[in-house]
Amino acid sequence: xxxxxxxxxxxxKNITQVEMSKKLGLSxxxxxxxxxxxxxxxxxxxVLICKILDVSPNDLLGFNQ
Numbered sequence: 001x002x003x004x005x006x007x008x009x010x011x012x013k014n015i016t017q018v019e020m021s022k023k024l025g026l027s028x029x030x031x032x033x034x035x036x037x038x039x040x041x042x043x044x045x046x047v048l049i050c051k052i053l054d055v056s057p058n059d060l061l062g063f064n065q
Contacts, residue, residue, distance in 0.1 A: 002060045007035050009053045023052050 010020055021031035024045060033039035041049075050057050058064050 002062070003035060003037055005055075005060050006049055006053065009055060013053065015052075020049075020052065024048055 010017075015023075017031055017035065018028050021028045024031060026045075030039065034041050034045075046060075047057065050060060056064070
């Protein structure tokens with residue numbers, strides 16, 4: 001699932017949840033809810049996460065496999 005990929009990439013780039021939330025302009029708890037699947041992210045947030053992690057949306061969603 002794409003949430004696991006986001007979490008793995010974030011960790012591999014040594015970006016904490018706190019840093020990611022700041023880059024996204026979200027509270028720490030709001031971002032944490034995305035990674036625990038308790039909140040669905042909007043498309044704008046998803047695209048911004050792709051840019052921050054330098055990965056294409058298709059790769060995160062598994063369309064290029």
